[in-house]
Amino acid sequence: MTADMITLTIDGEPLQVPKGTTVLKAAEKLGIHIPRLCYHPKLSLEGACRICVVQVEGFTSFLTACSHEVWEGMSVQTNSPEIRLARRDIVELLLDNHPMDCQTCDRDGNCELQRQAYRLGVRERHFEGRRKRHPIDDRSESVVRTPEKCILCGRCIRVCEEVQGVHNLSQHGRGFETVVGPADLGPMDESACIQCGQCINVCPTAAFLEKDHTERVWQALALPREQKHLVVQPAPSIRAAIGECFGMPIGTPVTGKLITALRRLGFDAVFDTNFGADLTIIEEAHEFLRRLGGEGPLPLLTSCSPGWVSFLEKFYPEMIPHTSTCKSPMSMLSTLAKTHYAEKKGLRPDQIYMVGIMPCVAKKFEAARPEHAMADGTPYTDAVLTTRELAWMIKSYGIDFEHLPDGEFDRPLGISSGAADIFGATGGVMEAALRTAAVKLTGDELGPLVFEDVRGVTGLKEASLTIAGREINIAVSNGLTNAKTIMEAIKHGDKQYHLVEIMACPGGCVAGGGQPYPPFDMDVLDPELGRMRAKALYSIDSGKQLRRSHENPAIEHLYNEFLGVPNGVKAHELLHTHYHARLPRGIK
Amino acid sequence: MTSTDNWPEIKASAEAALPADVVAFIAAQAGTEHSESQLIAILHMVQHHSGWLSQDQMGAVAQLAQIPLAKVTGVATFYHYFRLQPRGRHMINVCLGTACYVKGADKISQRLMDNLGIAFGETTKDGMWSLESTRCLGTCGLAPVVMIDDQVHGPVAPGEVGLILEKYLKKDKAAAKA
Numbered sequence: 166m167t168a169d170m171i172t173l174t175i176d177g178e179p180l181q182v183p184k185g186t187t188v189l190k191a192a193e194k195l196g197i198h199i200p201r202l203c204y205h206p207k208l209s210l211e212g213a214c215r216i217c218v219v220q221v222e223g224f225t226s227f228l229t230a231c232s233h234e235v236w237e238g239m240s241v242q243t244n245s246p247e248i249r250l251a252r253r254d255i256v257e258l259l260l261d262n263h264p265m266d267c268q269t270c271d272r273d274g275n276c277e278l279q280r281q282a283y284r285l286g287v288r289e290r291h292f293e294g295r296r297k298r299h300p301i302d303d304r305s306e307s308v309v310r311t312p313e314k315c316i317l318c319g320r321c322i323r324v325c326e327e328v329q330g331v332h333n334l335s336q337h338g339r340g341f342e343t344v345v346g347p348a349d350l351g352p353m354d355e356s357a358c359i360q361c362g363q364c365i366n367v368c369p370t371a372a373f374l375e376k377d378h379t380e381r382v383w384q385a386l387a388l389p390r391e392q393k394h395l396v397v398q399p400a401p402s403i404r405a406a407i408g409e410c411f412g413m414p415i416g417t418p419v420t421g422k423l424i425t426a427l428r429r430l431g432f433d434a435v436f437d438t439n440f441g442a443d444l445t446i447i448e449e450a451h452e453f454l455r456r457l458g459g460e461g462p463l464p465l466l467t468s469c470s471p472g473w474v475s476f477l478e479k480f481y482p483e484m485i486p487h488t489s490t491c492k493s494p495m496s497m498l499s500t501l502a503k504t505h506y507a508e509k510k511g512l513r514p515d516q517i518y519m520v521g522i523m524p525c526v527a528k529k530f531e532a533a534r535p536e537h538a539m540a541d542g543t544p545y546t547d548a549v550l551t552t553r554e555l556a557w558m559i560k561s562y563g564i565d566f567e568h569l570p571d572g573e574f575d576r577p578l579g580i581s582s583g584a585a586d587i588f589g590a591t592g593g594v595m596e597a598a599l600r601t602a603a604v605k606l607t608g609d610e611l612g613p614l615v616f617e618d619v620r621g622v623t624g625l626k627e628a629s630l631t632i633a634g635r636e637i638n639i640a641v642s643n644g645l646t647n648a649k650t651i652m653e654a655i656k657h658g659d660k661q662y663h664l665v666e667i668m669a670c671p672g673g674c675v676a677g678g679g680q681p682y683p684p685f686d687m688d689v690l691d692p693e694l695g696r697m698r699a700k701a702l703y704s705i706d707s708g709k710q711l712r713r714s715h716e717n718p719a720i721e722h723l724y725n726e727f728l729g730v731p732n733g734v735k736a737h738e739l740l741h742t743h744y745h746a747r748l749p750r751g752i753k
Numbered sequence: 754m755t756s757t758d759n760w761p762e763i764k765a766s767a768e769a770a771l772p773a774d775v776v777a778f779i780a781a782q783a784g785t786e787h788s789e790s791q792l793i794a795i796l797h798m799v800q801h802h803s804g805w806l807s808q809d810q811m812g813a814v815a816q817l818a819q820i821p822l823a824k825v826t827g828v829a830t831f832y833h834y835f836r837l838q839p840r841g842r843h844m845i846n847v848c849l850g851t852a853c854y855v856k857g858a859d860k861i862s863q864r865l866m867d868n869l870g871i872a873f874g875e876t877t878k879d880g881m882w883s884l885e886s887t888r889c890l891g892t893c894g895l896a897p898v899v900m901i902d903d904q905v906h907g908p909v910a911p912g913e914v915g916l917i918l919e920k921y922l923k924k925d926k927a928a929a930k931a
Contacts, residue, residue: 326821335827348815348822349808357822483758746759749812752821 173239188241189217189230197243200252200281202259202369203318204231207690208327211319216255216281219243227251253285259316261292263370270314270371275682277369278316299344305353306530307360307376312344315372321345321364328671328690330646331476332752333357334364345372348749354530357479357751359645361472361669362526362678366689375526375679378548379558385518385547386431394512396502397432398578399423399522400495401439402589402674403552405701406524409681410556411566416697418705421571426559427522428572436502437574438521439581441494442588442597444501444723445469446714448491448740450601451731453664457635462487464640464655464662467594469493471527472669472678474744476645480753481652482746490741494588495521495528496537498578499545500739505727506578514543521549524589524677527669536742551679577719583706584714590699591643591673592619592626595666599630599639600713606633614712622672622692622699625650627662638662644671649753675699767813772802779817789820792828796835804840841876841883843921846900850889853897856908861897862886864914882918 170181175192182191189199203214210232218227222240227248230241242248260282267273299312322334322345333356337344347356354360365373385393408417427435453465468474468489477488492500499521503514521528531537532546539545550558559566574580584600587593596616603612618628619639625647627640640662642648648667654660670677672695683694711717729735768776775798782788795818799810806829815822829835847853847862866872869882876883892898895907899917906917 332821333823335821335823337827337830339831339833346823348811348826350826483756483760485757744757746757748759749822750759750763750816752815752819 171235171237171239173235173237173241175241176243182235184234186235187231188219188221188228188233188235188239191235192219192230192241192243199230199243200285201231202277202281202316203320205320205323205367205690206688208320208323208367211323214255214259214316214318216252216285218248218251218255220245220248249285253287254291256282256285257287257291260287261290261294262296263316264296264313265290271374272371272682276371277685280685295341297341302346302350302353303376305358305360305376306533307526308353308358308362308365309374309376310346310353311372311374312346314370315345316370317343317345318369319345320367320369321373324363324367324690328644328646329359329361329363329669330649330753331357331359331361331480333359355749357749359472359475359479359669359751360527360530360678361645363670365526365678366676366680366682375551375554376529377554378529378550379554382520382548382550382558385520388518390433392516393518394434394510394516395432395518395520396434396436396506397427397520397522398436398438398441398495398498398502399427399555400524400528400589400674401442401586401593401702402524402677402680402698403522403555404586404705405589405675405698406680407552407556408566409684410553410560413567415683415687415694416701418701419566420705421573422566422569424572424574425569426564426566429564429569430558430562432520434575434578435572436498436578437581437585438494438498438523439585439588440578440717440719441496441498441501442469442585443581443714443717443720444497444740445491445494445588445594446584446597446601447720447724447731448497448736449489450598450605450714452489452491453598453602454605455732457663464638464665465489467598467664467666468742469588469594470668470670470674471525471531473645473648473667475527475530475747476648476669476751478744478747479749480649480751482744482750484652484655485744485746487655488744490737490743492537492740492742493528493531494585495523495549496531496545496742497740499532499537501578501723503539503543503545504739505723514539518547519545521546522552522555523549524552524674524680525549525670526551526678528679552681553679556681577722580717580719582711582714582717583709584712585717586702586705586709587699589674589702590620591622591668591675591695592616592641592666593673593699593702594668595619595639595641595664597714598664598666599632601715603632604713604715606635619666620699620703622695624671627660637664639664639666641666643668643673645669671695673699675702763816767816770809770813771799771817775799775802775814776817779814782818788818789824792818792820792825793832796825796829800835805836805838807839838874838876838883839880842881842925843902844883844885846885846887846890847873848888848890848892848896848898848900849886850893850896852889852893856897857911858897860911861899861909861914864911865899868915868918881922 169184199217201217203211212232217230219230220242302310325334326332404420408419466488499519529549584597624644625642630637675698676695782791811825815825898907
């Protein structure tokens with residue numbers, strides 16, 4: 166036995182754990198799950214909810230298991246009639262100050278408070294009392310705040326601060342009147358919020374939710390077809406995650422079923438955001454090669470992640486010249502649908518209704534940006550559904566997703582290479598860009614396909630590659646605190662990167678703010694969740710004939726027929742955008 | 754290439770929104786260890802100067818001290834001392850201490866709220882009156898008391914409330930004429 170190991174007993178069972186282990190973690194080693202609400206393994210300790218209380222020999226009061234480290238000879242009791250009663254009372258007190266509208270709540274069946282209440286045996290209300298009343302704040306394009314459902318666990322505050330570095334949420338007021346929200350409890354979109362939606366993912370209840378777009382999509386689906394032609398495009402990471410909502414194992418690729426489900430819902434054309442991703446790579450790779458040749462500043466920063474774009478505009482406007490002007494894959498495809506596709510179909514742009522299925526709530530904000538609308542104000546993307554919203558619509562429609570036959574995307578805007586599928590994983594955009602850039606730089610059509618250095622869910626990765634005798638320094642980050650590290654390194658001249666991929670969400674799009682809530686035995690920021698979903702994307706990629714974006718014949722045809730040359734006048738007009746410093750300026 | 758950085762304008766407008774001594778104090782703290790722990794001291798200085806904390810001022814403090822704005826407004830709303838609305842020309846403090854309460858401070862409070870159309874913690878639209886409550890003022894012999902600016906009135910009957918306010922308005926008018 167080493168001095169760094171502690172011997173204790175939990176529920177009479179002796180065990181050894183490393184010094185510094187908390188009681189909660191030690192109990193997990195014995196397969197004992199102590200209930201928790203404010204605790205999150207990837208965030209700092211809060212110790213606010215108190216439901217993880219345990220009895221420790223020698224102490225007259227209960228101790229919180231999340232915040233107490235074990236000591237030599239400690240004897241812990243995790244279950245006793247008194248502890249069960251105390252935990253139940255704590256949850257009852259939370260419920261007393263809660264709307265209790267579970268049947269009509271978006272988190273019904275996915276709510277940690279609901280689950281704890283059931284598990285701990287709350288069957289009736291004992292403490293009827295005053296309940297806090299606050300209006301719902303749905304002024305944001307992306308994130309809806311319902312303070313009445315908040316239990317003040319502080320997870321959203323911590324994820325916004327510790328993982329995203331945005332520091333946008335705080336407790337306001339005091340005692341019974343305490344409310345969590347952005348500065349002055351003002352509108353989220355006018356705060357430092359970058360709409361990533363991680364607050365939604367870590368919230369144990371429905372205090373944060375995505376802005377609902379299902380109603381407008383139901384309405385569009387019900388319109389006569391001569392009035393609206395409904396087009397839909399799912400992002401790469403939807404196919405790797407939506408199966409979870411129907412009880413399928415995490416990481417099950419369900420592209421074919423997803424397509425069939427979308428057709429059954431009534432969409433006229435099912436295109437693939439992947440096509441937009443391939444197109445993004447062509448445009449971005451050319452932009453990169455031009456910058457390598459001396460046109461414009463290096464490193465080039467990617468621009469697919471709308472959470473990152475908002476972060477750039479609010480926190481690092483000085484880095485705007487570094488950022489690729491490429492629209493995101495969604496916006497590129499939407500633009501093509503309302504221009505080229507509309508023209509070919511003989512439709513006016515406003516006759517097309519474009520729905521994006523995204524793992525992301527920031528995409529709702531992106532779709533509403535004036536930069537992504539036509540000259541007459543018609544938005545290129547009319548609605549953005551999160552993975553969760555689409556899963557609900559499929560269930561609501563009575564579609565037996567798991568047993569659906571496989572469908573195929575419509576042509577040509579549904580054809581894509583494997584490089585596009587991996588866009589959903591952190592490092593995927595980089596790998597896709599490198600596949601094409603390597604071929605363009607070396608002239609060798611059989612250039613490298615797999616870039617192991619950029620794979621994996623680590624928050625910050627960097628590598629130096631030699632392509633055509635040239636050293637290319639790259640960096641890949643996910644989670645915006647890591648983006649901050651990279652930006653500071655670039656600004657201070659510590660690093661000479663050439664190409665940097667940034668995704669706002671920890672783990673990349675597969676773990677985006679609009680993705681399915683994980684099953685109850687997994688935590689939402691668990692890297693394993695991102696890894697399993699990403700694995701599905703890499704398996705789709707490796708199973709495809711086309712692996713490089715520029716090999717996509719539909720893309721080549723599009724340039725010949727409509728766009729001209731990459732980075733050309735027409736491509737710039739339709740596929741590129743611009744950024745500007747946005748207020749309030751975030752505090753780094 | 755034109756700069757896309759808005760920091761120079763942000764800094765200039767933040768400095769313009771705060772008194773010079775506050776700007777100097779924040780600058781002196783910058784980069785020192787735990788400089789963010791000066792937030793309460795900074796807010797005290799701003800309130801001492803303006804009588805209250807405006808959103809613009811809190812935004813300026815956030816930028817110059819590089820403390821997230823949500824933290825600044827979180828702290829400002831937590832402490833009872835900080836005022837988030839402008840102070841009226843006259844400050845009314847109704848004593849809710851035990852003696853005054855027993856002697857009917859609640860009725861006086863209600864009369865003041867009805868008369869002025871504001872609740873505790875608020876200021877009338879014309880900027881004339883701010884209404885606050887206070888604990889024992891040490892003048893229990895005069896209970897119930899109302900303190901206006903630095904003058905204690907007591908004992909006050911609910912019916913006298915209007916007359917007392919009227920006196921202040923008259924005095925202001927006379928002062929304005931002179």
